[in-house]
Amino acid sequence: MKTIHPLFIFIFSLLIFSCQNSKEQEELIFDEAAQFRLDSTLEAFVSQGKVAGISALIFEKGQERYFNALGYADEEANRKMSRETMVQIYSMTKPITGAALMKAYEQGLFELDDPLEKYLPEFADMKVYQGVDENGEMILTEAQRSITVRDITRHTAGFPNRDNIPGLSEVMAEKDARNFNNTLSDMAVKIGSTPLWFEPGTQWEYGLCVDMQAYLVEKVTGVPYEQFVRENILDPLEMNETMYFVPENYRDRMAAVYQKTNEGGVERQNDSIAYRFSYNKWPLTPGGFGLSSTIDDYLKFAKMLLNEGKHEEKTILKPETIQLMSTNHLPDSIPEDKRSWLPSKGQVGFGIDFAVRTAAPQGPEENPGVVGEFFWDGALSTLFFVDPTNELIAILFVQLTPYDGIGLHHDFRQAIYGPWKPSKN
Structure with a gap:
């Protein structure tokens, strides 16, 4: 039985390594x-x-x-x-x-489909904006369902976030929820007392949802x-x-x-x-x-x-x-x-x-x-x-x-x- 020369084994190993390395390089984005x-x-x-x-x-x-x-x-x-x-x-x-x-979620402190009002009572009995009447007064109806925790994680809660909504934008400006002098608790009271722009879960609208995530963390953890x-x-x-x-x-x-x-x-x-x-x-x-x-x-x-x-x-x-x-x-x-x-x-x-x-x-x-x-x-x-x-x-x-x-x-x-x-x- 012939013995394979060590130099041949070394060269063969180098070739395999080179091919593997080249393959890895080719796969890089x-x-x-x-x-x-x-x-x-x-x-x-x-x-x-x-x-x-x-x-x-x-x-x-x-x-x-x-x-x-x-x-x-x-x-x-x-x-x-x-x-x-x-x-x-x-x-x-x-x-x-x-x-x-989600760290608090892992601790079992809430579920994503829980109603937000379970932890933040500021968001109970929300009203939904339906436009304005001939006198410029807002027309409001009862929300068909509660805002859920999932809604505030995906921006579907209904919180208004624009300055061109007749009647509603004026309320937002008056509440001034994002004023830096507010605590998260103050912010929740001001958002919760502002009518929703749309029914929860029916639209995506960027806004103050994540600030309410921070407040939820405070409430469920006590920290x-x-x-x-x-x-x-x-x-x-x-x-x-x-x-x-x-x-x-x-x-x-x-x-x-x-x-x-x-x-x-x-x-x-x-x-x-x-x-x-x-x-x-x-x-x-x-x-x-x-x-x-x-x-x-x-x-x-x-x-x-x-x-x-x-x-x-x-x-x-x-x-x-x-x-x-x-x-x-x-x-x-x-x-x-x-x-x-x-x-x-x-x-x-x-x-x-x-x-x-x-x-x-x-x-x-x-x-x-x-x-x-x-x-x-x-x-x-x-x-x-x-x-x-x-x-x-x-x-x-x-x-x-x-x-x-x-x-x-x-x-x-x-x-x-x-x-x-x-x-x-």
Whole structure:
């Protein structure tokens, strides 16, 4: 029997390893071509003056595949965008609140289809707006069913959120539920005494639902919301640079806020406006907005979601809870024209504080993405998404108002996934 030469075995092993490695590289979504596309995309937005500064982080199959920061966090102070830059994440606070709520859910403190009034009596006996009469007085009817906890997790509670509803918008303005001097309890009283815009469960309308999730957490746990989210989500995830109130020693890392001009460039927003919430201690600890964070801190949260609730050796949430959060909860009975601007996000439904992609993009103008991904964004144009199919996380940090009026999110996604191709979708 002939002995196989050791050199042959070594070479053969190298070939197998090389083939396996090549296969792994081929299977990556974020490959060299994607890196080139993303570099070019971000550089273009900065060089054309559409944003002052921007950063992006891609994590795929257990490894960081990309980080880049371009332009200025604070152009006037000549401070560059970096990994250490802190930004106001606005509505990217909402998924964190959802995680805190579901921690209480895992403790058996409520069920999703429980009536909200069971825990928050402010929402008993709700009235529903039916328009105004000839004297401009609101016409109200009794709600056909109670608001449920599920309704406030998917924005189907019926809370009004627009300034052009005759009669009702005036009541909203008078109540001023989102005033920073309100506590969550004050906010609940003011929302609960405002008529619903539509019957619970019949429309999707973005608004104050997630703030009421935070209040629900307070009521069922007996712990102030800010303390609960810190002890159960932020601290276990070691998100030490994610906070409501930003103290003095962090402020030299905060990104300035820039607003789009009519000429297509940007100008700095007045700091007293930009930092009004973050630089003052207010009674309100909202669930729907208010946190500032770093890109690496937010990655820890997104990785926990991708890892089915685990962070290193710690279990933050159960796998079945993450599955529940990232599943579409919007019924087919809510047609597209009753989903406000949600269809502008693509072929999506809504889970527990995430949009959930339910179908592939139908054309190049839609935001690229993969069925099963879940994501959300913030008022200052930040974005994150989790793509479980490809084990991929993408985070985009920028501070631009009004919200993404420059096609940034579409182009960011397209840089990652490549140009739209019908054959692949």
